Amino acid sequence: MTAERASQSVPAVQIKGLSVAYDSELVLDHIDLSLPAGRLIAVVGPNGAGKSTLLRTLVGSLKPSSGSVHVHGQAAERQRRAGQIAYMPQHEQVDWDFPLSVRDVVLSGRYGRIRMEGGWRRFLLPVMASDRHQEAVREALKAVDMHNHEQQPIETLSGGQRKRVLLARALAQDARLLLLDEPLVGVDRRSEELIMEVLRGQRDQGRTVVMVTHDIAGARRDADIAVLINRCVVGTGDPDKLLSDDMISRTATAAWLSNREKRYQPDTLEVA
Amino acid sequence: MIESLQGAGEAVIDLLIAAMMVLVNLLPEALAEPFQYRFMQRALLTSILVGAVCGLLSSYVILKRWSLLGDAISHAVLPGVAIAYLLGWPFFVGAFATGALTSLGIGVIERNTRIKSDAAMGLMFTAAFALGVVIISQVATSTHLMHILFGNVLGVRYPALMLSLFAGLLVLAVVLLFYKELLVYVFDPVQARSQGLNTSVIHYGLILLLTLTIVASLETVGIILVVAMLVTPGATAYLLVNRLSTMLMLSTVIGIVSAVLGLFLAFQFNVASGGAIVLVVTGFFLLAFLFAPQRGVVTRWIRRNSAQGLPKTDT
Numbered sequence: 144m145t146a147e148r149a150s151q152s153v154p155a156v157q158i159k160g161l162s163v164a165y166d167s168e169l170v171l172d173h174i175d176l177s178l179p180a181g182r183l184i185a186v187v188g189p190n191g192a193g194k195s196t197l198l199r200t201l202v203g204s205l206k207p208s209s210g211s212v213h214v215h216g217q218a219a220e221r222q223r224r225a226g227q228i229a230y231m232p233q234h235e236q237v238d239w240d241f242p243l244s245v246r247d248v249v250l251s252g253r254y255g256r257i258r259m260e261g262g263w264r265r266f267l268l269p270v271m272a273s274d275r276h277q278e279a280v281r282e283a284l285k286a287v288d289m290h291n292h293e294q295q296p297i298e299t300l301s302g303g304q305r306k307r308v309l310l311a312r313a314l315a316q317d318a319r320l321l322l323l324d325e326p327l328v329g330v331d332r333r334s335e336e337l338i339m340e341v342l343r344g345q346r347d348q349g350r351t352v353v354m355v356t357h358d359i360a361g362a363r364r365d366a367d368i369a370v371l372i373n374r375c376v377v378g379t380g381d382p383d384k385l386l387s388d389d390m391i392s393r394t395a396t397a398a399w400l401s402n403r404e405k406r407y408q409p410d411t412l413e414v415a
Numbered sequence: 416m417i418e419s420l421q422g423a424g425e426a427v428i429d430l431l432i433a434a435m436m437v438l439v440n441l442l443p444e445a446l447a448e449p450f451q452y453r454f455m456q457r458a459l460l461t462s463i464l465v466g467a468v469c470g471l472l473s474s475y476v477i478l479k480r481w482s483l484l485g486d487a488i489s490h491a492v493l494p495g496v497a498i499a500y501l502l503g504w505p506f507f508v509g510a511f512a513t514g515a516l517t518s519l520g521i522g523v524i525e526r527n528t529r530i531k532s533d534a535a536m537g538l539m540f541t542a543a544f545a546l547g548v549v550i551i552s553q554v555a556t557s558t559h560l561m562h563i564l565f566g567n568v569l570g571v572r573y574p575a576l577m578l579s580l581f582a583g584l585l586v587l588a589v590v591l592l593f594y595k596e597l598l599v600y601v602f603d604p605v606q607a608r609s610q611g612l613n614t615s616v617i618h619y620g621l622i623l624l625l626t627l628t629i630v631a632s633l634e635t636v637g638i639i640l641v642v643a644m645l646v647t648p649g650a651t652a653y654l655l656v657n658r659l660s661t662m663l664m665l666s667t668v669i670g671i672v673s674a675v676l677g678l679f680l681a682f683q684f685n686v687a688s689g690g691a692i693v694l695v696v697t698g699f700f701l702l703a704f705l706f707a708p709q710r711g712v713v714t715r716w717i718r719r720n721s722a723q724g725l726p727k728t729d730t
């Protein structure tokens with residue numbers, strides 16, 4: 144109990160003085176941010192505000208030009224190796240012609256865990272993964288209602304199904320921190336409701352869910368905490384207050400407009 | 416030390432050839448006959464090894480979209496061969512060095528300028544190739560150059576065979592032991608990072624394997640045609656299957672069968688072995704392109720027509 148409380152008080156993500164640049168252009172400018180554990184957090188901001196960049200820095204695919212990122216009180220890279228950071232990309236980021244089945248993709252979320260078993264077992268082919276891992280895959284697929292599609296090639300999936308498979312991959316990893324990049328873009332109503340239900344369920348189990356979204360109404364409805372960013376942190380707090388129409392029009396819109404000219408093609412920057 | 420190692424290697428190869436010949440002698444005499452010659456036995460073993468290792472790697476080349484990189488490295492190998500020849504070194508030492516250096520150079524240009532990877536590759540590999548042509552024109556005969564460019568599997572000797580064997584075993588071991596890491600890296604590199612994998616090590620490791628494979632294939636298919644063996648088996652398998660594991664196995668088999676069949680045809684019709692091998696593998700690709708169960712052009716056409724035909728017969 145006390146241990147649990149202690150781990151709750153350590154922030155899930157602690158960012159200090161973080162700057163990230165593409166070529167010479169700063170996309171994130173000296174960010175300080177602390178995200179509490181066990182909450183559902185929406186990172187909101189206009190196109191090119193650096194939302195995906197922030198996520199990719201947490202994931203480790205982008206190197207910050209300065210600053211530090213700690214996850215659960217440890218250097219982020221240690222938490223990555225420990226399998227504690229799960230990630231769900233935007234689905235355009237992945238090649239869906241890849242010759243994999245739904246099950247293959249979700250099982251790849253377990254690879255970190257399989258590696259951690261150490262010894263010769265870490266070299267086993269995925270088909271030889273032990274029951275524990277197979278069970279985790281089945282559970283994750285069930286959670287996103289894809290358990291009837293286990294053997295289906297991923298190229299035949301619909302947009303909403305693709306999102307749910309990527310979510311299942313993240314769930315199968317059984318990580319304390321889930322990072323999701325626009326999990327609700329381009330999905331049908333049913334998938335959207337299902338995905339949010341799963342994310343709330345994860346939060347209720349004590350996990351930290353950080354989702355990047357440009358859907359302000361959705362963030363107000365679903366998130367416990369909102370973080371409004373636009374190259375720097377504009378504000379953090381209660382979604383209803385922070386993302387009220389008044390706030391948006393005063394802080395955010397002003398910031399978006401003033402930044403617009405300087406940073407007109409941020410989307411192309413983030414594709415890299 | 417080196418000599419005893421060499422002796423052991425030759426013994427292993429003789430053993431492999433003996434085992435292979437047991438199988439060959441089961442074939443009808445007309446097929447088995449060319450392989451009674453010692454040089455044909457060595458050529459057959461080299462072809463099997465090179466076909467297997469190229470075929471296996473070609474799946475990753477296709478999925479990672481590295482065809483052009485394969486082409487680049489294969490051309491970049493030429494100056495290394497020339498320099499090694501000049502200095503009296505084994506050719507594969509120089510070949511590996513310039514091949515690897517060029518792929519690093521491509522990365523350096525990409526990271527430090529606004530030039531994109533395709534231009535960086537085009538620029539680096541033609542430059543390296545030009546250097547190779549210039550050096551070779553000074554030191555070697557044109558037949559020597561022809562053998563490097565187009566391969567001469569009938570003249571393969573022990574060192575090249577051992578190199579092929581080594582490359583084959585290494586690639587197979589890496590693919591089996593690091594299957595999971597390669598899968599995640601090729602499918603979704605960002606996910607690979609989020610699991611704490613060192614993607615630079617995987618990236619450059621894969622490039623080094625590719626370079627080693629190209630060098631090992633030099634004598635069989637040559638610099639110009641090796642890229643066909645690194646692309647076509649994988650592309651063919653890609654049209655036929657839906658699972659990575661089956662794609663890897665199938666592309667390996669396609670590589671082996673093409674190499675063996677090509678060698679046989681080359682002997683029968685007295686044509687260049689490298690060209691024959693590449694034509695056979697291209698033939699396989701054409702078959703898959705037309706008749707693959709799900710994705711073949713003809714198959715889809717037939718299915719479309721019969722699907723359209725059905726309602727008509729109903730009404």
